[in-house]
Amino acid sequence: MSADVAARRGIPDASVARLPGYLQALTNFAERGIGSVSSEELATAAGVSSAKLRKDLSHLGSYGVRGVGYEVDRLSYEISTALGLTQDWPVAIIGMGNLGRALAAYSGFATRGFNVIAVLDRDADLVGAAVGEHRIRPMGDLGALVRDDRLAIGVIATPADSAQEVADHLVSAGVRSILNFAPCVLDVPDDVMVRKVDMSTELQILAFHEQRRTGELDLSAQSTVEGVAL
Amino acid sequence: MSADVAARRGIPDASVARLPGYLQALTNFAERGIGSVSSEELATAAGVSSAKLRKDLSHLGSYGVRGVGYEVDRLSYEISTALGLTQDWPVAIIGMGNLGRALAAYSGFATRGFNVIAVLDRDADLVGAAVGEHRIRPMGDLGALVRDDRLAIGVIATPADSAQEVADHLVSAGVRSILNFAPCVLDVPDDVMVRKVDMSTELQILAFHEQRRTGELDLSAQSTVEGVAL
Known part of the structure; x- marks a missing residue:
C-alpha cells in the first residue's frame, strides 16, 4: 500500500x-x-x-x-x-411514501455518484407500481440485489414505526451501510454503519439566528437557565 | 441584559x-x-x-x-x-411536490418547536387542494402570513429551477430565514440567512466508509491523486 x-x-x-x-x-x-x-x-x-x-x-x-x-x-x-465517489454506488430506497418518492427523484444523488438501482416497499399493494423509471419491488428482493447488483447502501424512508423492521431486513440481506430518514434510533449490529438525516437540524440553526435577530428571548426560561448554571 | x-x-x-x-x-x-x-x-x-x-x-x-x-x-x-426552540416558530413550506408533502407530514419538525402554518405552491391548479390538515395556498399569501401570522422561516421544497424565484418571493414578503432543499445556490440580500439541506451529504460519508471497508479503491484514480499532491 x-x-x-x-x-x-x-x-x-x-x-x-x-x-x-x-x-x-x-x-x-x-x-x-x-x-x-x-x-x-x-x-x-x-x-x-x-x-x-x-x-x-x-x-x-x-x-x-x-x-x-x-x-x-x-x-x-x-x-x-x-x-469514493468516482465509482458508482448502488443504492436502494425503501418506503415509497412521499419522502421515498422525493428521494427517488432527487437529482442531487446522481450527480454525487449514487445510483438508485431499486425502490422497495413492504406493502404488497404497492409492489409493481411505477415510481419514475422504477417499479416498486418487494422486500424479499433485497437479497438478490446485494448478491447480483452489489447493493451497498440502503436508504430508509419509512415512517418511524416501521424503520426498525426495514433495518432488520437490510441487515439480514447483507447491507452494512444504512441512511435513515425516519426520526428514530435503529438497533443494528456493530459492523453496520447507520447515518441519520434529521431534517430539522438546519431549521434549528435558523431558529437560533432568528431569535438573536429579533431579540425576542424568553426571559422566564432564561432565568431558569441561569438558576441551574453550575 | x-x-x-x-x-x-x-x-x-x-x-x-x-x-x-x-x-x-x-x-x-x-x-x-x-x-x-x-x-x-x-x-x-x-x-x-x-x-x-x-x-x-x-x-x-x-x-x-x-x-x-x-x-x-x-x-x-x-x-x-x-x-430558541422553547417558543414555536411559524414555518411555511413552498412547493407541494413529493418532497414538500413529505416535509409537511414530517413529525420531526413539530417535536422541535416548528409549526407548519401554511403550505404554498405557485401552480394555480394546485391551490386549494388538501395536504394533510392544510389547503395549498397561492404565493400571493406570503405577505399576509408574515404580517398577520409572524411567519419567520420559509422552506423551499421546489425543483432547482424554480427555487430562486420562490426565494425572491419570500424575501420580498419579508422572510429573512430560508431553508433550501433544492440542489442549487440562492442569491439573496446580505441580511437573509439561507441554510441548505443536501440530502446526499450523509450518503457521501457512508460511501467513504464502504470504500474503506471493501478496500475497493480505484487505483487508477489513486495514482492521479498522488501525481498532483503538492
Whole structure:
C-alpha cells in the first residue's frame, strides 16, 4: 500500500464529515465559473476556519499553492476520489411514501455518484407500481440485489414505526451501510454503519439566528437557565 | 441584559451548528430511559470529542457535575432554550411536490418547536387542494402570513429551477430565514440567512466508509491523486 492510500484510510472521521461540505462549496464555485479559490474563500463558503480546512485537506495530500490557492476542478476530483465517489454506488430506497418518492427523484444523488438501482416497499399493494423509471419491488428482493447488483447502501424512508423492521431486513440481506430518514434510533449490529438525516437540524440553526435577530428571548426560561448554571 | 444573555448571544457559529446534534443525542438517551450521561457518552453519541462538547456547552453555562455528568432532561431544556426552540416558530413550506408533502407530514419538525402554518405552491391548479390538515395556498399569501401570522422561516421544497424565484418571493414578503432543499445556490440580500439541506451529504460519508471497508479503491484514480499532491 502506498503512503498516500495509508494516509487516506487514516483520515479522521471529523474530517471525513466535512469533506462533503467542501465538495458542495467547490461545486457552487464551479457553477459560478470560478476556476480557483483561496483557502480563506473556500473555508468561508464551507463555514469552517481556514486553518481547519487546510488541515482537513492535508489528509488528502492537497496543500494548494501559495498566492493561487486551490484549483476548483482538481480539488473537487481529489475529494470525490477520497470519498469514493468516482465509482458508482448502488443504492436502494425503501418506503415509497412521499419522502421515498422525493428521494427517488432527487437529482442531487446522481450527480454525487449514487445510483438508485431499486425502490422497495413492504406493502404488497404497492409492489409493481411505477415510481419514475422504477417499479416498486418487494422486500424479499433485497437479497438478490446485494448478491447480483452489489447493493451497498440502503436508504430508509419509512415512517418511524416501521424503520426498525426495514433495518432488520437490510441487515439480514447483507447491507452494512444504512441512511435513515425516519426520526428514530435503529438497533443494528456493530459492523453496520447507520447515518441519520434529521431534517430539522438546519431549521434549528435558523431558529437560533432568528431569535438573536429579533431579540425576542424568553426571559422566564432564561432565568431558569441561569438558576441551574453550575 | 444579563451576562448570561450576552454570553449566549456570543455563542460561536460552529458551536451553534453542533447544538442540534447534542439535542438529538439527548433525545435518543431520553427515549431509552437514560436520565444522566457523562460528557464522554454524550460526545461519543454526537460524534465529537468530549473536550469540544464541554467547551460548546460552557457557552450555555452548562458544565455538568463531576462523577455524575449531565442530566438529560435539564441539558435538553437548556439547549432548546439557547436555540430558541422553547417558543414555536411559524414555518411555511413552498412547493407541494413529493418532497414538500413529505416535509409537511414530517413529525420531526413539530417535536422541535416548528409549526407548519401554511403550505404554498405557485401552480394555480394546485391551490386549494388538501395536504394533510392544510389547503395549498397561492404565493400571493406570503405577505399576509408574515404580517398577520409572524411567519419567520420559509422552506423551499421546489425543483432547482424554480427555487430562486420562490426565494425572491419570500424575501420580498419579508422572510429573512430560508431553508433550501433544492440542489442549487440562492442569491439573496446580505441580511437573509439561507441554510441548505443536501440530502446526499450523509450518503457521501457512508460511501467513504464502504470504500474503506471493501478496500475497493480505484487505483487508477489513486495514482492521479498522488501525481498532483503538492
